[in-house]
Structures are given as structure tokens and as C-alpha cells.
Amino acid sequence: MQLLEVAAAEFAERGFQHTRISDIVARAGVTQPVFYQYFTSKQAAYDELVGMFAERLRGIIGQEREPGAPGSGLDERVRASVGGLLAILRENPDLTRIGFFQADSAEDLKDELARMIAARVRLEQQAGLFRAEVSAELFAHALMGIIERFVRQAPGQESSTLSGFISDLLLDGARRRAAPADMPA
Template identity: 45%
Template structure:
């Protein structure tokens, strides 16, 4: 699929990939025409098929690129050691912030891999599982309420991230830091004012 050949070829390929990413992100799969992609890349249609077997193939490649980077990120952000209880909020916030930063860094891929791809649900399922796994460790360490399903919490967290990414992060309205602290504040402490407790 991916030719190994010369330098110029690699560059053309990259240009096509970049053009495709932008088009897909902005217009979706069907509204993106191969003719537009190649125009943007300064090439002709047959050149496209020199590097990719089909329109779907580029799309898939972009989705996979997102997925791979995502896994790399999650893998590297595992809670390494034991932490003090009072550090938990900070650590969680850092993790969420890192995640937002990642999404912000590759906005086209984010849009494609998180919202446009048919595989998006599957990708999120994986993501949720990984997050749930991480959270469970914390829960077992006693930091989180034991009556909460970390799977559900992870799902909620991802839902929140999705929404804020679309409405605040990608449009550049709020920063990863600000979003992370708001989200974490809400999720850790809840909405109720101090006087109320119980379950």
C-alpha cells in the first residue's frame, strides 16, 4: 500500500495525506472528492492511486494514525507509582489536560478518528476500557468511591471530552488546561454545594 520509494514520492504522499485529512475533517467522507484532494496536493487524480488504493484507504489510514497515536498516549500516561491522596486531583487533572492537548494538536485527525469514522465507536470503546482500567486502580487504592462503576465513569468522561472538544477545544474557545480543570473539578467533587452528602 505505502510505497517505500524515493524522496519525492514520499513527499507527494504526505501532501496527499495532509490534504485528505483537512478535507475529510471539514467536509466528511462523502463530501470530500478525490479531485479536491489532489488539487490541494498539487497533483492529478492518477497520482492519488499511485499512493493509495482507494479513497477509503486514505481515510482508513488517517483513522489508524489517530488510533495509534491515541494508544501511544494512553499507554504512556499510566499512573506509575503510588500517590498521596491529596495528589490525586492534580494527577487526574494532568491526565485529562494531556489528553485535551493531544486532541488539540491534531485537530483534523481528531475530527476524523473521534467523530467521522465508522470505527469511531470502536475506538472510543477501547479508549474507555483503558481509562476505566486506570481509574479502577485508583479506586482500589481507595481514592474513588467504591460504589461507582469506573467503566461508567470512564464513559462519562469520554462523553464530556467529546463534547467539549467539539464545542470548545477545536474552535479554540477554551484551552486544554482550563477545560481539564473544569471537567475534573466537576467529576471529582460533584455539583452539590457543601452541605449535602449521602448517596
């Protein structure tokens, strides 16, 4: 919906407090009654944007990806998850600015996503693919911190290159190392 896109741009540029409904409707080329056909208030429009953004992020992290046998696509699964997360964050910079940085609920959302990631890491640990001594919670918060920093600082970096870098960096620290007897001769 164009009205939501315009609202996202206004909120991202001006912040919630400094955005007026009149700014949104003027930019969208509609009247205030049209705005009120869709939203009961400025807060309702803002909450819908933040909610849609949060649901998309929860969806990509919550996708079922079953752990497999050692070496059976772990790198690809992790890259796909990180790449999907980055794609959502980069798809609409205005929405990311609002939902990931500006909203009062942004830190709670990042904490929730970290808990979801930690649960996935524990599944990989149970499957024997990640080292058991690696803290799933610290791993998840480290990933969220890396992603947050890169979204802020490297907006032009290609997502596949960035997701590969982040995945390799974290996997090489978390991957279960082969025992000396398991190493090829």
C-alpha cells in the first residue's frame, strides 16, 4: 500500500514525534479522511509498520531448517538464514530504520530474534554440528550485533557477499572440529 510506504519514509526521516498525519497524506497525495479509512491514528499506522517488519524477521528466523548429518548443507543453511535476514533488513531501509532502530520495541525485537537464533543453534549442537561448549545465547547475540552493525555501516555491500562473510566468520568459530582420528591422512 502506498500510504504505508509513504508513512514509513516520513517516520524514518522525521521520527515518530515529528511526523504529522498531514505530512504523510500530502506526500501520498491523498486526504486525511483517506488516511483515517485505513488507520485510526498516527500511532496505529506506526504500529502496523513495526508489526509487519517484526513478523517478517520472525518468519525468516523461524523457518524450519532441520539439522542434518555432519556436512550436509550446514554452510548453505546458515548462509540462507543470514542472507534472508539481511535481505529483509535491506529491502526497505525506511522500515528497517523504524523497526530495527527507532521503535521503542526495537531492542525487545532484537532480543526475541536472538532467542530464536539461540534455539536454532542448540538444535545444531544436539545434532553434533556445532561445538557443545559454544554458548548458543552468546552466539545469537554476536550474530545480531554483527548484523546490526553491518546494516548500519555497509548499506551498499552485496548481501550474498556479506552473508557469506558473516556465516563463515561465525561457523568457523562454532563448527565442531574434527577429532584427530577423524582427520584425513
